[in-house]
Amino acid sequence: MSESDGSDGYERLFADPVRETMDGATYGTWRAITAPDAVSLAFGFPYPDALPNGKINEAVDTLLEADHEDALQYAGGDYADAITETVVERTRARGIECTEAEVHVTNGATHALDTVAQSFLDPDDTIAVEAPSYMGALRLFRNYGVDIEGYAMDENGLDVEAFAADLAAREEAGDALPKFLYTVPDFQNPTGVTLSVDRRKRLLELAETYDFLIVEDDPYGQLRYDGTTPEPIKSLDTDGRVVRVDTFSKTIAPGIRTGWVVADEAIVRELDRINAGGENVFTLGLIARYCEATDFEGDLDGLRAGYRERRDRMLESLEERMPAEADWSEPEGGFFVWVEFPEGIDAEDLLETAAEEGVTYLPGSYFFHDERGSRHARLSFSYVTPEEIDEGIAALARATRAELPAVEASDD
Numbered sequence: 553m554s555e556s557d558g559s560d561g562y563e564r565l566f567a568d569p570v571r572e573t574m575d576g577a578t579y580g581t582w583r584a585i586t587a588p589d590a591v592s593l594a595f596g597f598p599y600p601d602a603l604p605n606g607k608i609n610e611a612v613d614t615l616l617e618a619d620h621e622d623a624l625q626y627a628g629g630d631y632a633d634a635i636t637e638t639v640v641e642r643t644r645a646r647g648i649e650c651t652e653a654e655v656h657v658t659n660g661a662t663h664a665l666d667t668v669a670q671s672f673l674d675p676d677d678t679i680a681v682e683a684p685s686y687m688g689a690l691r692l693f694r695n696y697g698v699d700i701e702g703y704a705m706d707e708n709g710l711d712v713e714a715f716a717a718d719l720a721a722r723e724e725a726g727d728a729l730p731k732f733l734y735t736v737p738d739f740q741n742p743t744g745v746t747l748s749v750d751r752r753k754r755l756l757e758l759a760e761t762y763d764f765l766i767v768e769d770d771p772y773g774q775l776r777y778d779g780t781t782p783e784p785i786k787s788l789d790t791d792g793r794v795v796r797v798d799t800f801s802k803t804i805a806p807g808i809r810t811g812w813v814v815a816d817e818a819i820v821r822e823l824d825r826i827n828a829g830g831e832n833v834f835t836l837g838l839i840a841r842y843c844e845a846t847d848f849e850g851d852l853d854g855l856r857a858g859y860r861e862r863r864d865r866m867l868e869s870l871e872e873r874m875p876a877e878a879d880w881s882e883p884e885g886g887f888f889v890w891v892e893f894p895e896g897i898d899a900e901d902l903l904e905t906a907a908e909e910g911v912t913y914l915p916g917s918y919f920f921h922d923e924r925g926s927r928h929a930r931l932s933f934s935y936v937t938p939e940e941i942d943e944g945i946a947a948l949a950r951a952t953r954a955e956l957p958a959v960e961a962s963d964d
């Protein structure tokens with residue numbers, strides 16, 4: 553390989569979308585945002601005690617006993633077969649009518665989104681996303697060489713009428729319409745906001761009118777700490793327009809890498825074909841066994857209590873400590889608060905001072921496919937203790953105040 557043609561000599565061999573995104577992707581940078589002794593409000597991870605190590609251990613033991621010949625075989629045993637039934641039960645518990653033929657099980661939501669993208673996207677297709685949107689999904693969609701159109705959000709989620717106006721304008725101008733809209737309707741990552749029911753219904757109408765799919769990614773919907781739960785978009789879908797992605801990452805554990813798609817049978821058939829042979833049957837058996845043995849709803853109550861305490865502490869601490877010019881979302885569930893810094897503050901620049909003061913977070917720009925988001929940050933309350941959250945917000949407030957005089961002076 554010659555050293556002179558870039559990318560350590562492999563550039564000619566990489567696929568176009570890989571070559572085109574090589575330098576631009578910010579996803580993954582969060583791993584580097586650690587500072588010794590700083591509180592991490594960057595990680596959207598479950599807190600350590602939320603992870604059910606003991607119960608997983610028991611499930612492994614009983615699985616190996618019950619399916620002792622097959623649990624570790626290629627096709628897995630009876631429990632691996634039972635995972636689809638488990639997922640149907642979990643899906644019906646969310647008010648969604650669903651049969652086994654409408655379920656495709658994956659190695660997590662990320663894998664599910666990738667499979668959906670692989671199934672529907674050609675290079676130069678257009679997709680619609682919320683702006684901001686989950687950075688893992690943005691990273692993944694970029695790999696397919698598609699045009700990404702981002703639509704603004706407010707406190708009720710995606711601004712659906714602005715989206716509708718743009719769809720009409722595109723049709724009028726003969727521009728490409730999206731193959732799908734990607735949305736995180738409940739406690740969105742990164743803003744924490746929830747899409748209103750009226751908007752969910754309107755989106756379904758638009759999907760029908762302009763012939764696109766809605767990819768509903770819902771890892772946080774069951775982690776609601778107050779208020780009432782809106783129906784999942786899939787539960788309102790009478791026409792097979794919604795491809796729903798869900799995961800056990802936030803309700804059991806992310807390390808088990810188990811998620812799924814619920815969609816029309818004709819779609820699921822193709823997803824099954826694309827991923828044939830890639831299932832982690834041991835883990836699927838483990839999760840089916842785990843769900844059989846566990847009080848899932850009772851465990852969710854425990855998780856909700858743990859996250860609610862953290863969410864409350866973050867909101868109280870922001871109220872008490874941040875300068876009046878700052879603003880933030882007030883999520884009713886999920887893992888994240890979205891902060892808007894006072895005008896003139898750039899969240900990427902502020903990160904260094906914040907880390908010195910003792911806190912890290914993810915700058916808002918990571919969640920946009922374009923140049924937006926410089927005044928915002930995503931704060932995660934899911935991973936650290938309530939006391940650490942308070943320390944982290946105190947550090948963030950100190951860093952913000954330290955930058956304010958510079959901002960005010962430059963306004964003079």
Ligand SMILES: Cc1ncc(COP(=O)(O)O)c(C=O)c1O
Nearest residue numbers: 660661662686736741799801811
């Ligand atoms: C909106 C959203 N989708 C998908 C994922 C990834 O889920 P999984 O761990 O199942 O791949 C996350 C995780 O943070 C997320 O926030």
